[in-house]
């Protein structure tokens with residue numbers, strides 16, 4: 001679907017594991033890696049969010065064929081960064097990108113961004129922008145064994161403590177780790193950044209409390225909401241969405 005294809009690249013980067021993977025399955029369609037196409041799937045890994053009617057139709061067809069549907073990354077699991085589009089009116093976007101004539105043209109089949117599970121049932125979500133290679137391999141193993149993979153429902157802070165990081169808040173910064181689903185080993189904090197929330201929220205995030213925490217650490221209410229809306233535009237249920245800001 002609509003994506004940067006970075007999550008497919010993570011799968012392709014499993015060089016060491018690919019021979020084992022290929023000895024267990026037949027890959028029948030993989031846009032980034034092969035030109036052959038087939039619509040006969042047992043398991044479908046779906047990358048990208050749904051932004052056109054054509055994509056929605058394709059997804060429904062896939063769901064009819066595939067026994068198991070797994071989303072691959074933030075775009076497909078939550079809408080991810082693509083959700084930023086939902087801050088704008090569709091006609092404004094069409095005009096801004098393609099010019100005035102695009103507003104009335106039927107050529108530009110573009111809609112508000114939806115996660116895949118807003119269109120079809122999904123059996124398992126692999127989160128992250130991009131996905132974690134280790135998490136992909138573990139989930140893949142589980143599927144081969146006939147098991148249902150499990151996504152963590154605890155915050156990135158847990159991964160962060162395990163990684164031995166000093167907390168960003170203690171260093172004068174602000175971070176979304178406390179409300180973000182773990183599973184990435186807090187890689188961004190480990191490499192000197194903050195958690196921006198790419199894996200989406202834990203199941204019951206305390207958004208109100210976290211906005212207060214961000215405010216206590218120097219953010220205005222709007223800045224806190226903007227941070228939370230970077231990967232989760234419209235999912236926080238809080239505050240005004242500012243166009244084009246993050």
Ligand code: SF4
Pocket residue numbers: 003004005006007008047048072073074075076080081128129130131
């Ligand atoms: S989740 Fe991120 S890396 Fe993966 S396809 Fe979407 S934008 Fe690209």
Ligand code: SF4
Pocket residue numbers: 156157158160161165166167168169175176177178186189195
């Ligand atoms: S740096 Fe972020 S993820 Fe790590 S413990 Fe602090 S708030 Fe949590």
Ligand code: SF4
Pocket residue numbers: 128129156180181184185186187188189194195196197198199200
């Ligand atoms: S630390 Fe946060 S932003 Fe970075 S990969 Fe993990 S969930 Fe995504």
